[in-house]
Amino acid sequence: MSPSPIETRVSEARNELEQTLNAIEDKLNVPKRVDELTTRVRSSYEKNPLPWIVGATAAAIVVAGLVAWAILSDDD
DSSP states (O other): OOOOHHHHHHHHHHHHHHHHHHHHHHHTOHHHHHHHHHHHHHHHHHHOOHHHHHHHHHHHHHHHHHHHHHHHSOOO
């Protein structure tokens, strides 16, 4: 005996919901996303480290400037 049209629609809806929930779970899986980001960053750095070095140097200069400004600012 074949399933009724309602049973078929329910089964299709259930499968679609399962796929949607799996996709949401995959998107919200923080450790997996961190691993993917780490892999992409490492690959980018290995291909061309110069932009990463320049960026890190610029960030260090900005932080040092902010610290110096905070220490040397005149608090009247």
